[in-house]
Amino acid sequence: MFASRGEILALLGKTLLLLPLALVAWxxxxxxxxxxxAHVAKPVISLASGAKMAGPVMQGHLARYELxxxxxxxxxxxxxxxxxLEVNASTFSFxxxxxxxxxxxxxMSRRAGPxxxxxxxxxxxxxxxxTFDILRQLSAVHELAPYLALSSFGREGIALGYQVGSLLLPTLLPIALWLGLNQRRMLMPMKAPETASGGSLADAVPPREKS
Known part of the structure; x- marks a missing residue:
């Protein structure tokens, strides 16, 4: 059974109340x-750029690499x-x-597993x-162009990847995960309330007679 508009508004209200606390903890x-x-991104950056890398060295919210x-x-x-190069990884992790x-x-979603x-x-x-932030910074340095040998499509791909990583993933992925991990519970049919005799309320209603 799908949630009613009131239930959706209640969920939205509770989420907005909890979000500031969650952001402080984050x-x-x-x-x-x-x-x-930053550590997961390191081998991907090295593979994509062909660079030998040292780091990352974490300084607060910043990750610094030597390439x-x-x-x-x-x-x-x-x-x-x-x-x-350094990147503020908090831009992508909120x-x-x-x-x-x-x-x-x-x-329904307050479960440890999901x-x-x-x-x-x-x-x-x-x-x-x-990854795409570092690649974007590398591609913006004119002196490094001979080392990277990026085509116009490669530069466009880096720009697109950066936009996805900074705008779409931090905002849409959490919602998609929440929906996906709780889909079965949201679509579970609601059990009909029982009558005093033990049967369901639907069984207690007599069928409509044909005229």
Whole structure:
């Protein structure tokens, strides 16, 4: 049975009340949460850019990487290039606060298993944004263009990936996870109330006679 409009509004109200508390908890836990995303992103950044990487070094909400780029074979006259880049991983990790607020706002979703699954996914998902943020910064440095050899499609792909990681994943993924993990409970038929004799109320109503 689908939720009524009143139930949806009640859920929304409870979520809005819990969200500030969840955001405060996320803010203080963010350095640890961001570290997970930064470490997950590291091998992906290295593979995508061809760079040898050191780090990440976490400083508050920031993750700092050192990258060493080697020139392609046809540009052997170039020397290896070193650069240091940092990213504010909190830009991509706040979605976990929304998921926790949604989960605590409804009794049907206040379950340890689904909440743990959602939290694990939302710990790893910000690595997408961290990866594309670093790639975006690399592609913006004109001096590194010979080392990266990005096509126009590659640059567009990096820009699109960054937009997805910064705008869509932190806001839509928590809601999608909450809906997906609680779909069966939301669609469970509501049990008909029982009468005093023990039967259901639906059985107690006599069938309508044909005229």
């Amino acid at each position: 803010f203080f836990a963010a350095p640890l949460l961001n570290s997970v995303a 060493t780029l080697h020139p392609p074979y046809e540009r052997r006259e170039l020397q290896p290039a070193m650069t240091e 979605g976990i606060a929304l998921f926790v607020a949604l989960s605590l706002a409804s009794a 909440m743990a699954i959602g939290a694990i996914v939302l710990l790893i998902a910000p690595a997408w944004g961290v």
